[in-house]
Amino acid sequence: MNEIxxxxxxxxxxxxxxxxFYELIFSSEKIAKLLSPGMFVTIKIxxxxxxxxxxxxxxxxxxxxxxxxxxxxxxxxxxxGKNDSLDVFGPLGNGYTFSKPLLDGKKPVLIAGGSGIxxxxxxxxxxxxxxxxxxxxxxVKTKTELIKxxxxxxxxxxxxxxxxxxxxxxxxxxxxxxxxxxxxxGCNNHxxxxxxxxxxxxxxxxxxxxxxxxxxxxxxxILACGIGTCRGCVVNTHNGYKTVCSDGPVFRIGELII
Amino acid sequence: MIKFAGIKIQNxxxxxxxxxxxxxxxxxxxxxxxxxxxxxxxxxMNPKPGNQPPRIVETESGxxxxxxxxxxGLTKFINDKLPAIKKQFKIPVIVSISGETEKDYTxxxxxxxxxxxxxxxxxxxxxxxxxxxxxxxxxxxxxxxYAIVRCAKKAGNLPVxxxxxPNVSDIAExxxxxxxxxxxxxxxxxxxxxxAFLKSGQIITGGLSGPCIKPIxxxxxxEVAKSTKLEIMGVGGITxxxxxxxxxxxxxxxxxxxxxxxxxxxxIKQILQKNP
Numbered sequence: 001m002n003e004i005x006x007x008x009x010x011x012x013x014x015x016x017x018x019x020x021f022y023e024l025i026f027s028s029e030k031i032a033k034l035l036s037p038g039m040f041v042t043i044k045i046x047x048x049x050x051x052x053x054x055x056x057x058x059x060x061x062x063x064x065x066x067x068x069x070x071x072x073x074x075x076x077x078x079x080x081g082k083n084d085s086l087d088v089f090g091p092l093g094n095g096y097t098f099s100k101p102l103l104d105g106k107k108p109v110l111i112a113g114g115s116g117i118x119x120x121x122x123x124x125x126x127x128x129x130x131x132x133x134x135x136x137x138x139x140v141k142t143k144t145e146l147i148k149x150x151x152x153x154x155x156x157x158x159x160x161x162x163x164x165x166x167x168x169x170x171x172x173x174x175x176x177x178x179x180x181x182x183x184x185x186g187c188n189n190h191x192x193x194x195x196x197x198x199x200x201x202x203x204x205x206x207x208x209x210x211x212x213x214x215x216x217x218x219x220x221x222i223l224a225c226g227i228g229t230c231r232g233c234v235v236n237t238h239n240g241y242k243t244v245c246s247d248g249p250v251f252r253i254g255e256l257i258i
Numbered sequence: 259m260i261k262f263a264g265i266k267i268q269n270x271x272x273x274x275x276x277x278x279x280x281x282x283x284x285x286x287x288x289x290x291x292x293x294x295x296x297x298x299x300x301x302x303m304n305p306k307p308g309n310q311p312p313r314i315v316e317t318e319s320g321x322x323x324x325x326x327x328x329x330x331g332l333t334k335f336i337n338d339k340l341p342a343i344k345k346q347f348k349i350p351v352i353v354s355i356s357g358e359t360e361k362d363y364t365x366x367x368x369x370x371x372x373x374x375x376x377x378x379x380x381x382x383x384x385x386x387x388x389x390x391x392x393x394x395x396x397x398x399x400x401x402x403x404y405a406i407v408r409c410a411k412k413a414g415n416l417p418v419x420x421x422x423x424p425n426v427s428d429i430a431e432x433x434x435x436x437x438x439x440x441x442x443x444x445x446x447x448x449x450x451x452x453x454a455f456l457k458s459g460q461i462i463t464g465g466l467s468g469p470c471i472k473p474i475x476x477x478x479x480x481e482v483a484k485s486t487k488l489e490i491m492g493v494g495g496i497t498x499x500x501x502x503x504x505x506x507x508x509x510x511x512x513x514x515x516x517x518x519x520x521x522x523x524x525x526i527k528q529i530l531q532k533n534p
Contacts, residue, residue, distance in 0.1 A: 004287040006523040048468050048521055049316045089523050224314050224321055225520045227286075229279035229299075231328045232314035241308060241328065246283070 004090065004227065005030050010083045012062060019144055020069045021115070022078050024053075026086050029061040037123035038095025038195075038218055038250040041065075042226045044087035045073040052092075052223050052245075054119035054195070066118040066147065092226050093249050096123050096193055096216055100130045106191040108134040109215075110157075111178055111204060113196020117147055119218055120195050124152050133157040137181070139174025139200070143167035175203040182211055191215050192253065201258075208253045217256070218249045262489055262512045263417040263442035265350050265378045267294035271502070271529055274445075274493050274514035275300055275354035275381060275421070276325070280339045281346055287523060291348045292530055294512060298343075300354040300383045303362050305331035312462060315454045320468020320495070321517055322454050327356055327383075332369055343376055350378035352419065363406055364413040371414030380416045382406060385423030385448040397423040397448075400435040407439035417442040419491065422478075424471075425451050429478045430485040437486045445491035445514065446478045447471070467517040469495045476508050483509020497522065499532045 005028065012025040031041065035055055041063070042050035051073050057064040069075050080086065096119075098108070108131055110120045117138060124136065133156035140146055141164045149159055161169030162177040170177040174196075182190065192215025194204055201217050208215060221233040221244040228246025235244055236257040242248065259266050275297040278284045290296055308328025315322050330338065335353075343351055353370055357363045363382065370377050384397035384406055396402040403420065410418045420436040422429060424447040433444055449465025456462060475494025483490055492510030496502060497518040505513050519525050 002286065004523075006287060044521060047316060048320055050521060222312075222314060222316065224323070224517065225277075227283040229277065229283050230314070230323070230517075230520065231308060231325050232323055234308070234311050234313065234328075236311070241311075 002034060002091075003030070004092065006089045007031070008085045008087055011080050011086050013082060014078070014080050016078075017066070018147060021145070021147060022067055022069070023056070024065045024067065024077070024080070025062050026088065027061045028063060028088065031088065031090055032058050032061045032063055035063065035091045036095045037098075037126050038119050039091040039093050040119075040249065041088050041090030041092060042223070043077065044089075046076050047073050049222065049224060050089060050226060051077075052226065054218070054249075055091075056118040056121045057125060058122075066115065066121070068115045089226060093245060094247065096218070096250050098123065098127045098130055098193075103127075103131040103191060105189060106131065107189045109178070109190045109192050110134070110136045111174060111192060111194040111196070112136065112138045113174055113200040114140055114145070116195030116197070116218070118195075120193060121149070121152065123193055124155070124157055128155055135160065137162065137174050137178050139163070139177065139196070141165065173200065173203070175200055175207060178204070179207050182207070182213070187211055187213055192217075194218070198258075205253060205256060205258060213253070215253045216250050217253060219244045219251065220249070221245075262294070262491070263379055263419050265295065265352075265417055267350060267512070269294045269530065270512040271526070272297055272352075272491065272512060272514040273519070273526070274516040275383065277516055277519055280343055282342055285346055288526055290346075290526070293349055293526060295350040295352055295378070296347060297352045297354055297381055297514065299329060300327050300356045301329045301332060301335045301366070302327060302356050303332050303366060305329065305334065312456060312460070315456055315462045317452070317454050317466065317468070317470065319470040320466055322452050322462055322464045322466050323449070324462060324464030332366055336369065336373075340373060340376055347376075351376060352379040352381050353377050354381040354383050354421070356383040360405060360409045364409050367410055367413035367416065371416055374416075377416065379419060379442075380410060381419045381421050381445060382410055383421055383448070385421055385425075395423060397421075397432055398426050400431050403432050404435040404439045407436050407441045411440040419443045419445050421445040421448055423448045424474050424478050430481045433482040433486050433488060437488050441488065443489040443491060443511075444482060445493050446482060447475045447494045450474055467494070469497050469518060471495045472501060476504060479505060479510050480508040496529075497525070498534060499529050500534050502529055
């Protein structure tokens with residue numbers, strides 16, 4: 001039984017990294033110890049529902065979140081300054097699994113859509129303990145939304161970009177980019193990790209099911225309780241309804257019916 | 259020690275049905291044994307998969323849910339959930355039940371009656387507005403409320419708390435029926451029927467809960483307290499100790515914390531510490 005904490009902790013830093021995208025750092029020794037890539041925390045901002053944020057990285061006790069301003073709450077969060085008190089609940093959910101036996105003989109392929117890059121960034125930085133760096137396919141609307149992935153490139157990850165307007169990399173969706181890549185180069189040894197908006201993941205699941213590629217995806221849903229009790233955020237799986245907040249947010253590709 | 263519906267409790271604060279399942283998850287970060295009592299998520303005779311998602315939508319000061327009483331059914335509840343409930347809870351556990359017929363309620367209670375060391379009472383979910391019964395929801399009819407409470411009292415020895423819906427023209431009349439049928443207490447209120455739009459434009463109808471329904475709950479408790487001798491559990495939009503005091507002031511003997519626990523996971527602790 002994993003412990004969950006509800007803490008008030010000061011903001012260490014909260015700054016824009018690219019237009020509309022912020023990096024927020026706060027510190028919690030206990031939460032940091034329990035976190036692994038793909039898990040998330042919720043933050044109480046100003047609405048009835050707490051807002052879920054996936055973790056982009058940890059460094060010591062410092063926990064890093066990358067978020068996009070998409071509504072009133074994230075806009076308000078972007079105004080938080082150093083030492084403002086942050087109401088954090090977590091860590092929540094089940095993250096990515098990336099054990100050595102699972103990845104034996106596989107090439108990890110990380111496919112990110114928009115802010116989905118956050119949890120995959122954390123995964124990429126941890127995964128090197130168990131497998132050689134593979135590919136990162138990263139799709140956004142336009143090139144100004146691309147977050148720098150320099151440290152991952154340094155680690156040996158190869159990055160392929162897609163923008164909907166063609167301002168950088170492949171013009172179109174990242175799912176099309178992957179589909180093309182898999183057809184041109186083969187995909188037998190690919191193991192997918194993906195996070196992004198639901199329409200993108202739906203397309204990706206179709207591609208993976210057609211090409212019989214295994215992997216894991218992290219789903220985004222509106223959450224109420226965050227711990228699985230209210231049954232509000234369920235998705236349909238081959239084993240019945242599962243909660244995104246507690247059974248997920250990471251699910252095996254073959255498990256989901258969406 | 260005080261008594262509510264004949265059940266000995268250490269304080270008057272409960273967790274409402276449907277909020278914390280059977281408690282396991284909440285024990286990961288809070289000691290539920292500091293509460294007065296715990297009410298489980300509603301169970302039914304047969305397993306229910308629940309409604310197709312989307313099931314929740316956020317509103318201005320609350321949420322609408324249409325979960326559809328997803329639950330494993332009576333047998334799985336007894337085999338899989340009761341042992342863990344017994345292990346974890348030292349406070350009275352009340353099992354919330356729902357049925358489509360009087361027979362369902364009778365059979366559920368007869369079975370649950372066999373575990374008096376764990377189960378200290380029954381809450382009748384007569385008012386869940388989400389499930390399409392062949393009849394309209396029981397708690398919208400004085401006669402049906404009477405009939406179900408009566409059969410629940412006859413089916414076993416467990417104290418019976420009738421949870422009523424605010425979606426009626428005269429809540430006092432319904433409560434009077436529950437009283438006449440021998441209910442040990444009533445809990446007021448279940449969610450308020452509402453409608454909201456998802457971002458996609460899709461309509462969600464279901465039960466509205468959260469701080470926005472507190473004035474409705476207070477009004478219902480007040481009306482029932484004035485017109486019956488029933489013991490009342492106040493439920494609806496409690497976000498602080500001062501809310502609890504308001505429910506006591508209009509006649510509730512106990513209170514139950516609902517969906518505001520999602521917003522503030524430390525709410526139980528704060529209320530028990532009497533933080534205003």
